[in-house]
Amino acid sequence: MRRLVNDPYDVVEEMLEGYVLAHDKYVKLLANDGRVVVSKKTPMQDKVGVIIGGGSGHEPLFIGYVGSGFADAAVVGNINTSPSPEPCYNSVKAVDTGKGCLFLYGNYAGDVMNFDMAVEMASQEGIRVETVLVTDDVYSSATIADRRGVAGDFFVFKAAAAKADTGASLDEVKDVAVHANHNTRSMGVALSSATLPASGPIFEMEDGEMEIGMGIHGEPGVKRGKLESADKVVDQIMPYILNDLPFNKGDEVNVLVNGLGGLPLMDLHIVYRRVAQILAKHEIKIHISFVGNYATSMDMIGMSITLIKLDEELKKLLDAPCDTPYCVIK
């Protein structure tokens, strides 16, 4: 095991303790719930609360995107495990200003169950909470509603959060999130498993192998095979993404080439080069690109490619300034 931790059962608490110390300009833990990271801008006034969350181990997702112009709170589960309903509910109590809250998270069964229970709990107190599930991982199911959420979270969360900052209603913010998710597609490749601090690799993958389409928790992909060149890998992934929405000639997109943790920034830019070549060939215009570790699986070696098709409103919302520990847009 090549991890630098203390007791493996304390990693989430110790990470959060370090996180709020390191980024105390931006965030704090909720006084009554150590699994809720809230923006220091809270409590705010007359604004829909934007709450994101899920299992740990995907940092900087989710906690890295709490701050100004982005999420108001993140609810933190154990590694690859949904947060329980209580912190989800506590996050609502912390950020609701009377305009209601929006839960945004990737579509995983455990998260859906626990966040939905929190919706019920809030409802009993007269607080309206709506939910939008991110479902950007094209290979995870033929049925869009059954797909998992991966790095596309980044664009969906950002668009909805920027909309909430305009003073929009809960229905309007929800509509933006639904629309952003509708326009977002991702697919990735894994070259290794992540390493769990308590038990080691989640699955075995030999050095020199890869699996295109694999999920960030190791969910099965297209096929396990011999590692190919960056260009060949991108050439196999891009048709899945482009044909799914589909993205067409004349479309404008933002691009995210996302590292899963252990792949060098060098390789991510070599991947980006090929993505840009393919988009140019299809006459799809790139507005802004992001290249780096935005949604990881701890030390997993691999990457994913995300496109979001833009219209004027999404472009404006994604361009809007934000200031969080792991995403600053001026």
Added chain:
Amino acid sequence: MRRLVNDPYDVVEEMLEGYVLAHDKYVKLLANDGRVVVSKKTPMQDKVGVIIGGGSGHEPLFIGYVGSGFADAAVVGNINTSPSPEPCYNSVKAVDTGKGCLFLYGNYAGDVMNFDMAVEMASQEGIRVETVLVTDDVYSSATIADRRGVAGDFFVFKAAAAKADTGASLDEVKDVAVHANHNTRSMGVALSSATLPASGPIFEMEDGEMEIGMGIHGEPGVKRGKLESADKVVDQIMPYILNDLPFNKGDEVNVLVNGLGGLPLMDLHIVYRRVAQILAKHEIKIHISFVGNYATSMDMIGMSITLIKLDEELKKLLDAPCDTPYCVIK
């Protein structure tokens, strides 16, 4: 090998091609030299040119810090190899406004030789170029001038660049860089080698081992040993750093817990937690902290800890806004 590249001998060119495509709002390659990344703000007026550089494989260092409020250009060598004198010279020609230029880089023999040749070449054209070497790696030598530069580059470059943006003279900018370097100390730990795309690991390190004090290219550290807990590792590193300047009770510092590439952000925050505890015990005040991959060795698993002792001027310069692909301060 778990790298995602094409021909291993093309990685630097393909990375740079992807880099300037992805971040074209900020940077471009010099038309006459594909190994010089320059800010799109160039040519500027009446400002000392701040030029950084060194071997590739440390991304986001150096190219990630070219932009507004930071370096004007970065000169790019092959992996772990100094750039040759020509691109160093070409970077001067590209950013000099008549006020001269400052070369800033980590203290490695190859870099010193080649950047110094470029100083001579520029001098023959009447352009004054000064040099400040970063020497923050406390374990690399007992003699400060012989020490290597590692993640402390980040603070030294930022302080000097912010000074240059005030319209200061070359001597004044150089003085700030010398002072920032004087106040900066780093030390790290490696849990694995980096993987060279053409030849694999630089050195062998068994799973479960670590080497405190190791350099980012694999230079020998204190001792090779069994991997210990995050707290125990930090407890061993911090005295080297604190006793070296030394940092004293009442001092104010910025902290950088830097990932070398493959260590999860979770672990970096667990490390940060212990650093903050130790600084609190010593009554050393933390101003701003940075936690993430700022100066890597590609996929090397490990981290380094950097402290810079602040005074009013350094604090102001490090706080000054900047906008580059891999460092945005609002």
